Amino acid sequence: MTESTQTATLDAAQRDFYHDLLRQMLLIRVFEEQAGAAYAQGKIGGFCHLYIGQEAVAVGAIATLAEQDTIIAAYREHGHALARGTSARSVMAELYGKLGGCSKGKGGSMHLFDASTNFLGGHGIVGSHIPLAAGTAFAARYRETDAVTVCFFGEAAVNIGAFHETLNMAALWKLPVVFICENNRYGMGTAMERASAVWNVYERACSYDMDEELVDGMDVLAVHNVVTRAVARARERGEPTLIEARTYRYMGHSMADPIHGHYRTKEELEEQKERDPIEGLRSQLVDADLLDEDGFATIRAAVEKEVQDALTFAEQDADPPPEDLYTSVYSD
Amino acid sequence: MGVITYRDALNQALRDEMERDPDVFLMGEEVGVYQGAYKVSRGLLEAFGDRRVVDTPIAELGFAGVGVGAAMAGLRPIIEFMTWNFALLAIDQVVNSAAKMYYMSGGQVPVPVVFRGPGGSALQLAAQHSQAFESWYAHIPGLKVVAPATPYDAKGLLKSSIRNNNPVVFIEGEMLYNTKGEVPEGEYTVPLGKADIKREGTDVTVVCHSKTVSVALKAAERLAEEMDVSTEVVDLRTIRPLDVDTITQSITKTNRCVIVEEGWPFCGVGAQVVDDVQRLAFDHLDAPLIRVTGADVPMPYNKHLERAAKPNPDKVIAAVRQVAYLD
Amino acid sequence: MITKVVMEALSPTMEEGRVITWHKHEGDAVSAGDIIAEVETDKAVMELQARGDGVLRKVVAGEGTTVEVGKLVAIIADADEDISGVAADGKPPSDVPTPAAATPAVPAPPTPEPAATTSRVKASPLARRMAQERNLDLQSIAGSGPGGRIVKRDLEGARPAAARAVAAGGYEDVPLNQMRKTIAKRLSQSIGPVPHFFLTTEVDMERAAEAREDLNTLGEQRISFNDIILRVIASALMRHRACNAWWMDDRIRYFGEVHMGMAVAVEDGLITPVIRNAHMKTLREIAVESRAMAERARERKLTPEEYTGATFSVSNLGMFGIDEFTAVINPPEAGIIAVGAVTEKAVMRDGELEVRRRMRLTMSCDHRVIDGATGAQFLQTVRTMLENPLAIVW
Known part of the structure; x- marks a missing residue:
């Protein structure tokens, strides 16, 4: 049964929390729209994978975490970094390859790192980062801390060996890790149904005797609820969970790819946009009298201002000096 | 000072470092209950418990990645590969994760992990189990690559590797585990990036590492006794960073150089040595450098073919005679 | 133009x-x-x-x-x-015609190397550096490496190019080239281990005799014809390095200094004491040393160091009234000059019949080292210098 809150009653005491989730999703949305525009102007290079449409997963999940917890994500991770609290300035500057970027201009869009928030990347090889999450969880258990690791990956990563090897070890060793599969239906241009023998990702947990959850990835509150449970299991009992969050990306796989192309239809895209996570939460809040038009406009204006500031910062920030080419290859 | 095996020297290093630093742990296939496929980790499970001596499923990619992740979180994992042949399954973690993390995080996330296990050929293990991959890993900026030849160096270098803040690829000689040598019982380390002159000489420099050090030493002995040729044997010990200074200093003295390695010739360790030497010691060279490598074929099973595929003292002597213009 | x-x-x-x-x-x-x-x-x-x-x-x-x-x-x-x-x-x-007898037929070398003057000199980087540092001309050095590459060992002992012809000290080993090997092999087969040939010249000793008489009036040290001859030959050898050499089977060692062997008859045989660095000694020094050496030889007091290591030798039987003879080479030296008596002869000079003191020199050459023309040029220098004794002070 898919976890969803579309019909649930909201708690008026949580108003500020709901507003913050809305603000974060809007921040990601506006940030990504502006990043796309900057990419189109040639100000951002390389691969740039936008998160538009999937905001509820990162925002809902990361909102559950404590300071000591670790996040490891793949290459569509701008939203996760922002949700974790890395400033829009340092994420945008990183996309611009500037010195003030969170990875000092050496990582780029796919390799955002912020050690100060335990945001450990930003990884560009599909599925390759999943074992790393088991590693950071292993370290937490080894040190007997209560830190939890949350690992984000797409549904296309679940057919790669690293996914299975990691889930097996995480379950076997009882590692405090939450695996969140953001099922946006397409691995680049290949539909899930054309790549996987089993269409329900969460069922894979069964192979490893692991807890599983299926959640509406367009419903930020539902994501929050599900991840809260999973984090608690990890933190309290050292048990990992595989969560499948069903979501949808509005843009192409990367800025270099078509928005729908041959692999999906415009109609499908429009239909999915009806599930828009931001509009969903907004209307839920309006319906519950927890938000009005002015309130939404205020949030939106603040977010736009923050993104504009980030763009200005990134534009004006310095490139890394030439000598940085050879720094940080080896640690002392 | 005791005479112990290369295997036990490694065991001592693991034991010392695990005692010294609670963040150090050992993970790999058969390292615990089985006492190590090659018995390098013998007794460690009993000494340190299963929290710190972790048996894994056969999942090289997975547990290598666990090691990298644990290192990113500040631990100092030692990841044992049963052999480096199997580590090919994990090379994505070694190359794409471990080697890159510090750089692509802009210097925020060091990865102090040691990947270790036996490399090179043993006896009649055929193509998939007889490979020397030093040059593969040495190609990668961000990695350090170590390949000790003696028990003394094995212990000292492994201790340095564990204490190093970077990912270290530590390739042990499968055929060296039973070799014996003097190893001090007390604390000592051998620095990474420093070659060692295993035999001094004046006529020809032979650059080698790991198992080929003994090949070179045997050749040097015969060259001295039978041909009155004085050979200097330079054991690289660390492949990356390469100790170019020691190599060029030796060649400045001898003017001639032979490079011996078990790996294949193309883009091998010796190819890099040749490049450095021709650039840095050109005016000291009296002859082209000659390389003695493993044959450019997958390792055959047949005993005679296998012998023909490996470097041996005869091949080294022939190469030395050639660079010394003795033929 | x-x-x-x-x-x-x-x-x-x-x-x-x-x-x-x-x-x-x-x-x-x-x-x-x-x-x-x-x-x-x-x-x-x-x-x-x-x-x-x-x-x-x-x-x-x-x-x-x-x-x-x-x-x-x-x-x-x-x-x-x-x-x-x-x-x-x-x-x-x-050059001066060489005696026909001294030029045994030598087959042409199999494949002559292309002219060295135009082809690139092949040398190891080290050899090039050594040559530069020591002012050696690589063009003049034979390479012993593959394809004639000049390598370190070819330069060891070589001397600066500018000073080579008269260099003091050391020697240079020159490996045998194809032609040299063929010559050596064929000649040894023909005539024995040391293939000799002989060159004879007659020297007008009138001016040398006058000089000697003048010098001897000084009364300090008697100068013999032999002293003058030794001194002249030493000087001439420094100008004809090709004759100041040892045959060493796989190479020829060319010396940059002259150690002059001087054959001395002793009671039951012959010994050849050596005047070291004869090219650097004055006539007077040679006179003193040769007397002392001869005396020590007759008394059998010579140490091995004193009768080995000559680079060239001279044998003089003039005092026995021998006009002309041939001497046998003392290996590994490549040459020896046999000195005859200085005798008065009637010769034609400027169309007039004159009585002049004359002397015949015969040089025995090891043909593996010295070719006819090479020996002849050397002997010509000896003759010129003896006939113009001031040349000694050059």
Whole structure:
């Protein structure tokens, strides 16, 4: 049964929390729209994978975490970094390859790192980062801390060996890790149904005797609820969970790819946009009298201002000096 | 000072470092209950418990990645590969994760992990189990690559590797585990990036590492006794960073150089040595450098073919005679 | 503009001339009318004038070389002018004729190397550096490495190019080239382990005798003809390095210093004490040392160091009234000169019959090391110096 809150009653005491989730999703949305525009102007290079449409997963999940917890994500991770609290300035500057970027201009869009928030990347090889999450969880258990690791990956990563090897070890060793599969239906241009023998990702947990959850990835509150449970299991009992969050990306796989192309239809895209996570939460809040038009406009204006500031910062920030080419290859 | 095996020297290093630093742990296939496929980790499970001596499923990619992740979180994992042949399954973690993390995080996330296990050929293990991959890993900026030849160096270098803040690829000689040598019982380390002159000489420099050090030493002995040729044997010990200074200093003295390695010739360790030497010691060279490598074929099973595929003292002597213009 | 310098007919009867001295050297600027060389004709020493302006680009006929009238001796041209066409047909003229008997037929070497002057010198980087540091000319060094590559060992012991001809100290081992090997093999088969040939010349000793008499009036140390001969030969050897050499089976060792063996008859045999560094000693020093050596030899007091290591030897039987003889080479030396008695003879000088003191020298040469012309040029220098004894003080 898919976890969803579309019909649930909201708690008026949580108003500020709901507003913050809305603000974060809007921040990601506006940030990504502006990043796309900057990419189109040639100000951002390389691969740039936008998160538009999937905001509820990162925002809902990361909102559950404590300071000591670790996040490891793949290459569509701008939203996760922002949700974790890395400033829009340092994420945008990183996309611009500037010195003030969170990875000092050496990582780029796919390799955002912020050690100060335990945001450990930003990884560009599909599925390759999943074992790393088991590693950071292993370290937490080894040190007997209560830190939890949350690992984000797409549904296309679940057919790669690293996914299975990691889930097996995480379950076997009882590692405090939450695996969140953001099922946006397409691995680049290949539909899930054309790549996987089993269409329900969460069922894979069964192979490893692991807890599983299926959640509406367009419903930020539902994501929050599900991840809260999973984090608690990890933190309290050292048990990992595989969560499948069903979501949808509005843009192409990367800025270099078509928005729908041959692999999906415009109609499908429009239909999915009806599930828009931001509009969903907004209307839920309006319906519950927890938000009005002015309130939404205020949030939106603040977010736009923050993104504009980030763009200005990134534009004006310095490139890394030439000598940085050879720094940080080896640690002392 | 005791005479112990290369295997036990490694065991001592693991034991010392695990005692010294609670963040150090050992993970790999058969390292615990089985006492190590090659018995390098013998007794460690009993000494340190299963929290710190972790048996894994056969999942090289997975547990290598666990090691990298644990290192990113500040631990100092030692990841044992049963052999480096199997580590090919994990090379994505070694190359794409471990080697890159510090750089692509802009210097925020060091990865102090040691990947270790036996490399090179043993006896009649055929193509998939007889490979020397030093040059593969040495190609990668961000990695350090170590390949000790003696028990003394094995212990000292492994201790340095564990204490190093970077990912270290530590390739042990499968055929060296039973070799014996003097190893001090007390604390000592051998620095990474420093070659060692295993035999001094004046006529020809032979650059080698790991198992080929003994090949070179045997050749040097015969060259001295039978041909009155004085050979200097330079054991690289660390492949990356390469100790170019020691190599060029030796060649400045001898003017001639032979490079011996078990790996294949193309883009091998010796190819890099040749490049450095021709650039840095050109005016000291009296002859082209000659390389003695493993044959450019997958390792055959047949005993005679296998012998023909490996470097041996005869091949080294022939190469030395050639660079010394003795033929 | 290229001006060929040819041997000019400097006397009505002159058919050939011998270049005595070059006043200008390769690379010197010359103007028409400049005296560029001295040439000995059948009558006298004459001056050879430049017939054009430019740079003396190439000397074809070296000092001591005899050239037929009309044949090329040098080339004057502009500094950067291409003279290869002229140089090519200006092959070095034939030297003093070598005794036919001393030139056994030698087959042509199998495949002569292409002219070394134009081909790139193959040398190891180290050899190049050593050559540069020590001012050695790689062109003149034979390479022992693959394909003739000059390697370190080829340079060990070699001396600076500029100083080579008269260098003091050391020696240079030159590995045998193909031709040298073939010559050595064939000649050894023909005549025995040391293939000798012999060159004889008659020297006018009148001026040497006068000089000796003058010197002996000083009364300090008696100078013998033999002392003068030893001193002259030492000097001549420094100018003809090719004759100051050892045959060492796989190579030839050319010395940059002269250690002169001096055969001394003793009661029941012969011994050859060695005057070290004879080329550096004054006539008086040689006189003192040779006396002392001879005496010690007769008393059998010589140490092995005193009778080994000669680079060349002299045997004198003049005191026994022997006019001319041949001496046997003392291996590994490549040559020995047999000295006959100084005797009065009637000779024709400038059309007049004169009585002059004359002496015959016969040089035995190891043909594996010394070829006929090489030995002849050397012997010619010996003769010239003896006939002009002031040459000793050069």
